[in-house]
Amino acid sequence: MIPTHPHMMQNFDYMTPTRLIFGRESILQLPEVMAPLGRRVLLAYGGGSIKKIGLYDRVRELLADFEISELSDIQPNPKYNPSVLDGVRICKERQIDVILAVGGGSVLDCSKAIAVGAKYDGDPWDLITYKAQARAALPIVDILTLAATGSEYDCGCVISRTETNDKVGYMEPLTFPVASILDPVYTFSVSRKQTAAGCADAMNHVMEQYFTADTTLLNDGICESALRSLMENGRKCLDHPDDYDARAEMMLCCTYGCNGILSLGNSYSGWPCHAIEHALSAYYDITHGEGLAIITPRWMRHILSERTLDRFVKYGVNVFGIDAALDKEEIAQRAIDATYRFFESMGIPMHLREVGINDSRIGEMAHHIAVNEGLENAYVPLSENDIRDILTASL
Amino acid sequence: MIPTHPHMMQNFDYMTPTRLIFGRESILQLPEVMAPLGRRVLLAYGGGSIKKIGLYDRVRELLADFEISELSDIQPNPKYNPSVLDGVRICKERQIDVILAVGGGSVLDCSKAIAVGAKYDGDPWDLITYKAQARAALPIVDILTLAATGSEYDCGCVISRTETNDKVGYMEPLTFPVASILDPVYTFSVSRKQTAAGCADAMNHVMEQYFTADTTLLNDGICESALRSLMENGRKCLDHPDDYDARAEMMLCCTYGCNGILSLGNSYSGWPCHAIEHALSAYYDITHGEGLAIITPRWMRHILSERTLDRFVKYGVNVFGIDAALDKEEIAQRAIDATYRFFESMGIPMHLREVGINDSRIGEMAHHIAVNEGLENAYVPLSENDIRDILTASL
Numbered sequence: 088m089i090p091t092h093p094h095m096m097q098n099f100d101y102m103t104p105t106r107l108i109f110g111r112e113s114i115l116q117l118p119e120v121m122a123p124l125g126r127r128v129l130l131a132y133g134g135g136s137i138k139k140i141g142l143y144d145r146v147r148e149l150l151a152d153f154e155i156s157e158l159s160d161i162q163p164n165p166k167y168n169p170s171v172l173d174g175v176r177i178c179k180e181r182q183i184d185v186i187l188a189v190g191g192g193s194v195l196d197c198s199k200a201i202a203v204g205a206k207y208d209g210d211p212w213d214l215i216t217y218k219a220q221a222r223a224a225l226p227i228v229d230i231l232t233l234a235a236t237g238s239e240y241d242c243g244c245v246i247s248r249t250e251t252n253d254k255v256g257y258m259e260p261l262t263f264p265v266a267s268i269l270d271p272v273y274t275f276s277v278s279r280k281q282t283a284a285g286c287a288d289a290m291n292h293v294m295e296q297y298f299t300a301d302t303t304l305l306n307d308g309i310c311e312s313a314l315r316s317l318m319e320n321g322r323k324c325l326d327h328p329d330d331y332d333a334r335a336e337m338m339l340c341c342t343y344g345c346n347g348i349l350s351l352g353n354s355y356s357g358w359p360c361h362a363i364e365h366a367l368s369a370y371y372d373i374t375h376g377e378g379l380a381i382i383t384p385r386w387m388r389h390i391l392s393e394r395t396l397d398r399f400v401k402y403g404v405n406v407f408g409i410d411a412a413l414d415k416e417e418i419a420q421r422a423i424d425a426t427y428r429f430f431e432s433m434g435i436p437m438h439l440r441e442v443g444i445n446d447s448r449i450g451e452m453a454h455h456i457a458v459n460e461g462l463e464n465a466y467v468p469l470s471e472n473d474i475r476d477i478l479t480a481s482l
Numbered sequence: 483m484i485p486t487h488p489h490m491m492q493n494f495d496y497m498t499p500t501r502l503i504f505g506r507e508s509i510l511q512l513p514e515v516m517a518p519l520g521r522r523v524l525l526a527y528g529g530g531s532i533k534k535i536g537l538y539d540r541v542r543e544l545l546a547d548f549e550i551s552e553l554s555d556i557q558p559n560p561k562y563n564p565s566v567l568d569g570v571r572i573c574k575e576r577q578i579d580v581i582l583a584v585g586g587g588s589v590l591d592c593s594k595a596i597a598v599g600a601k602y603d604g605d606p607w608d609l610i611t612y613k614a615q616a617r618a619a620l621p622i623v624d625i626l627t628l629a630a631t632g633s634e635y636d637c638g639c640v641i642s643r644t645e646t647n648d649k650v651g652y653m654e655p656l657t658f659p660v661a662s663i664l665d666p667v668y669t670f671s672v673s674r675k676q677t678a679a680g681c682a683d684a685m686n687h688v689m690e691q692y693f694t695a696d697t698t699l700l701n702d703g704i705c706e707s708a709l710r711s712l713m714e715n716g717r718k719c720l721d722h723p724d725d726y727d728a729r730a731e732m733m734l735c736c737t738y739g740c741n742g743i744l745s746l747g748n749s750y751s752g753w754p755c756h757a758i759e760h761a762l763s764a765y766y767d768i769t770h771g772e773g774l775a776i777i778t779p780r781w782m783r784h785i786l787s788e789r790t791l792d793r794f795v796k797y798g799v800n801v802f803g804i805d806a807a808l809d810k811e812e813i814a815q816r817a818i819d820a821t822y823r824f825f826e827s828m829g830i831p832m833h834l835r836e837v838g839i840n841d842s843r844i845g846e847m848a849h850h851i852a853v854n855e856g857l858e859n860a861y862v863p864l865s866e867n868d869i870r871d872i873l874t875a876s877l
Contacts, residue, residue, distance in 0.1 A: 096666075096730040098505025103498070109747065110493025271491075303731045304714060308707020316700040335491040336698045339747060348743070352504065352734060 095301045096352040103346045105240055106266040109339070111331075113270050114142075114230060117149050120266045124226045125184020129177060131158045131198045133190045137232060140276050146189060146230065156181045158201075161190065164368050164375065165197035167212065167248045174201035175211055178225060188229040188264075191285075192236025195229050196244035199262035202227050215246055215257045224261035230268045233277055234337045235285030235376060237292060237344030239267035247369055252455065254369035256361075269342065271334035279325055283433035284376030285341065286321030290314055291360050291379040292344035298390075298398055299356035299466045306350050311405040313340050313349065318429055325433060357465030360386050363474060365460075366452045373442045380430040381437055385480040387423045390467040399423070439481050449478045490696045491747040498741045500635055501661040504734070506726075508665050509537075509625060512544050515661045519621045520579020524572060526553045526593045528585045532627060535671050541584060541625065551576045553596075556585065559763050559770065560592035562607060562643045569596035570606055573620060583624040583659075586680075587631025590624050591639035594657035597622050610641055610652045619656035625663045628672055629732045630680030630771060632687060632739030634662035642764055647850065649764035651756075664737065666729035674720055678828035679771030680736065681716030685709055686755050686774040687739035693785075693793055694751035694861045701745050706800040708735050708744065713801075713824055720828060752860030755781050758869060760855075761847045768837045775825040776832055780875040782818045785862040794818070834877050844873045 108116050121128065128150060137143045147155065158174045165171070177183065178201060188198035204211030206223040213219040231239050238244065242263045247254045277285070297310040317340050323333035343349055363386070364378040391399055396415050403409040403422030411418070431437050439445075456462065457471035469477075503511050516523065523545060532538045542550065553569045560566070572578065573596060583593035599606030601618040608614040626634050633639065637658045642649045672680070692705040712735050718728035738744055758781070759773040786794055791810055798804040798817030806813070826832050834840075851857065852866035864872075 096505070096727050096734075098508065100501070100503050100508075100511075102501035106495070106497035107746070108495050110491070113493065113495075116495075303711065303727075303734070305707055305711040305731055305735055308710065309704050312700055312703020312707065315703065316698065319699060332491050332698075335747065336700055339491075339698070340700055351502070352730065 095354075096303060097301060097354050099347070099351050101347055101351055102260070103240060103263065103348070105264045107240065107269060107342065108266055109269040110335075111270060111272060113268050114145060114149065117146070117228075117230070117268060118152075120228055120268070121150065121153065121185060121187070124228070124265065127154045127182055127184045128156070129158060129174065129181075129183045129186045129201070130155050131161060131174060131186055131188045131190070131194055131201070133159070133161045133194050136276070137189050140273060142189060142230070142232065142273060146187070156183060161194045161197045163193045164245075164247045164254065164372055165193045167200070167215070167246050170197045171200045171204060171211060171246060174198070175204035178205035183225060186225050186227045188227060189232065191231065191233030192238040195227075195231075195238040195264070196236070196246065198227050198229070199238070199242075199244040199259070200246050200257065201225070202262055203259060212248070214259070215255055217257075221259050221261055224259070227262065227264045228266050228268070229264050230270075230273070231338070232273045233281060233285055234274055234334070234341040235288045237289065237341055237346065239264060239269065240342045241346040243345060245365065252366075252369045254365040256365070267342075269338055271331055271338050274334045274338060275329045277328070279434060280374070282324050282328070283321070283435050284374045284380070286317055286324070286337065286376070286433060287380035287430055287435060288376035289337075289341040289344050290317050291383055293317070293349060294383065295356055295358040295361060296350035296353060297402065298395075299350075299354050301354035302350070303352055306353055307401065307405075310349055311402075313343065314406045316340050321433060357462055359462055359465045359469055362460035362462055363456055363477060366456045367439070367444065370448055370452055371442070371444050373444070377435055377442055380435045381439055381442070381481050382477065384423050384427040384430070385477050387426065388480070389473065389477050391419055391423065392467075395467060439478070444482075446479070446482055449475060453478060490749075491698060492696060492749055494742070494746050496742055496746055497655070498635060498658065498743070500659045502635065502664060502737065503661055504664040505730070506665060506667060508663050509540060509544065512541070512623075512625070512663060513547075515623055515663070516545065516548065516580060516582070519623070519660065522549045522577055522579045523551070524553060524569065524576075524578045524581045524596070525550050526556060526569065526581055526583045526585070526589055526596070528554070528556045528589050531671070532584050535627075535668060537584060537625070537627065537668060541582070551578060556589045556592045558588045559642045559649065559767055560588045562595070562610070562641050565592050566595045566599060566606060566641060569593070570599035573600035578620060581620050581622045583622060584627065586626065586628030587633040590622075590626075590633040590659070591631070591641065593622050593624070594633070594637075594639040594654070595641050595652065596620070597657055598654060607643070609654070610650055616654050616656055619654070622657065622659045623661050623663070624659050625665075625668070626733070627668045628676060628680055629669055629729070629736040630683045632684065632736055632741065634659060634664065635737045636741040638740060640760065647761075647764045649760040651760070662737075664733055666726055666733050669729050669733060670724045672723070674829060675769070677719050677723070678716070678830050679769045679775070681712055681719070681732065681771070681828060682775035682825055682830060683771035684732075684736040684739050685712050686778055688712070688744060689778065690751055690753040690756060691745035691748060692797065693790075694745075694749050696749035697745070698747055701748055702796065702800075705744055706797075708738065709801045711735050716828060752857055754857055754860045754864055757855035757857055758851055758872060761851045762834070762839065765843055765847055766837070766839050768839070772830055772837055775830045776834055776837070776876050777872065778825070779818050779822040780872050782821065783875070784868065784872050786814055786818065787862075790862060834873070839877075841874070841877055844870060848873055
């Protein structure tokens with residue numbers, strides 16, 4: 088039985104040197120930010136959305152004095168082959184000085200892998216899988232167009248390798264963006280589906296830090312505030328896609344998601360939902376936030392026990408306003424139901440079958456996760472059987 | 483009438499590059515942190531407390547391979563003359579590479595002023611008063627021994643010039659510490675008086691960001707959590723000075739106080755209590771946190787009005803758990819009473835007379851504040867008369 092308090096505060100070593108330039112027309116700072124980093128720029132982006140909203144033209148105009156090479160068509164769940172490899176090749180051939188990532192978390196993640204790969208002589212996969220240590224990286228600046236992953240304020244990236252069904256997380260302090268330009272207006276045109284998935288992604292980032300053995304009053308309060316804010320503002324963003332303040336607050340909540348500021352001194356939970364979801368999107372290339380929304384309530388139900396009960400009670404009372412006078416088990420069950428219903432109310436498909444995943448590879452994925460993700464050390468340890476049960480309950 | 487929500491989210495430009503090395507025995511990282519910064523070190527500290535707890539010997543031992551010069555006797559409300567001037571002189575004479583500040587906020591603030599002064603040819607006071615722009619600074623590393631000011635995670639310092647009754651705040655991004663070594667064990671021996679004053683200081687930092695026109699759900703929740711945590715852990719630190727987790731959480735709450743992370747996107751309040759307190763400690767050299775604790779509830783009472791009522795209601799309900807069903811005015815009054823009583827319960831003298839300040843210079847101080855602090859632009863604008871009333875009510 089883990090006591091609710093006092094918890095043990097863990098040692099930590101934390102730094103986030105990224106400059107956040109936030110707000111309307113913050114893009115005007117772009118030339119000043121880029122100038123000291125060099126003249127030869129790799130402009131990395133995804134599909135046509137940045138052209139549709141006029142951002143592409145704006146960037147080209149502001150950087151008229153720079154020498155721009157382009158890497159486009161970076162896909163969601165960004166691919167090692169071709170995106171990272173193409174980017175690295177361009178950087179080496181054109182002696183790129185700085186990468187400008189314009190887009191969402193996938194473009195930014197891909198850019199981080201390119202940034203280290205460009206300064207490495209061997210196969211960049213060695214770096215991403217920690218077989219070799221990055222010694223240098225190109226500097227990265229980003230202009231964010233999707234509130235979700237928090238990649239704009241962390242030094243991590245997730246890269247998929249289709250041929251091996253690998254979706255690998257890589258953390259390297261050299262890849263902190265130098266500056267992230269965050270103008271909520273660029274997110275006005277994000278679709279309902281992506282807005283909801285981004286909200287679910289960010290909420291799960293918070294939960295992965297909140298549901299753990301050792302926390303503090305401070306961190307619990309920060310996480311609960313972030314969750315309440317994400318729900319309120321996520322809902323507003325769906326109802327009024329051009330509500331500046333809702334888009335802005337959602338963007339900032341997402342930005343805090345993965346750099347650790349929500350949980351300094353907490354013990355590490357193992358990020359179990361991410362570990363499981365990474366296999367889903369590696370095998371089926373589904374939308375990450377949707378996969379997380381599907382997995383989260385099933386994982387919660389699976390780990391609810393006498394040991395974890397108090398955590399779920401705190402979550403239910405402080406995040407969803409459930410009456411603290413109710414029976415603890417009742418509060419916990421209602422909290423899990425409320426989590427499910429919130430995601431559902433955002434229009435997220437809440438069953439794996441709805442996103443094209445049936446039971447045919449559940450066993451294979453459970454095995455892959457159990458072997459690769461270290462969930463035997465998670466907040467609540469998960470065996471291959473546990474993982475299979477969670478996946479099956481999510482069908 | 484300012485609406486409670488929606489607020490306008492403000493643009494911001496934020497960066498905090500300081501590395502936080504937090505926890506038991508984090509000092510073991512000191513040599514590794516210092517090595518790339520240079521061999522010639524200015525060791526800055528205050529009185530004998532770091533010798534009493536063995537920290538001085540530990541530092542000298544860990545830095546046996548470095549060339550150490552010392553600046554000691556840095557006083558609370560650190561003085562331009564002699565401390566800053568002596569430090570600058572030593573840095574120039576000995577060609578110091580890096581400043582190691584060992585102590586509380588005063589030692590660190592003094593070190594920041596020295597860091598820019600050492601790289602400037604003229605009178606350092608020009609920098610501190612923004613008559614000249616700093617172009618370079620010595621790097622700073624600190625080992626914190628007092629949880630209070632947040633100077634370990636910001637780029638500000640407050641320097642006093644006795645002969646002119648000036649206590650001046652100076653913000654300069656070049657003075658962010660490279661690294662702050664935060665071992666809560668070093669705060670076990672902090673006196674009851676200083677523990678309480680540090681807690682009040684940190685609480686007021688939060689309040690100066692919470693009581694403002696435009697806020698977000700996220701920031702309000704973060705600030706309310708920080709206040710609840712500071713009260714709970716501050717109390718524990720008084721009752722059990724060697725409670726590691728209480729000291730640790732209090733330390734982290736204090737660290738977040740002044741770098742802006744509690745209020746990104748909020749409008750600027752003008753930090754009125756700090757503006758008023760700076761005059762008190764400039765004229766009378768009182769303990770900063772005690773001055774703040776005395777001023778805060780009187781300032782609250784003074785600005786409570788129809789316009790600010792909702793803010794005080796939110797504060798009362800979310801920080802003190804006052805019944806939300808009560809009349810709003812009643813909630814606000816109870817919240818202000820609870821603020822006063824909390825400080826009083828920590829053993830803080832709650833009247834200016836108790837810290838040696840009578841009414842003889844109230845008018846002079848009110849005038850000084852009104853002329854120098856710009857409080858006509860505060861959340862609730864304060865005239866010289868308002869300031870005099872607040873000071874008089876604090877007697």
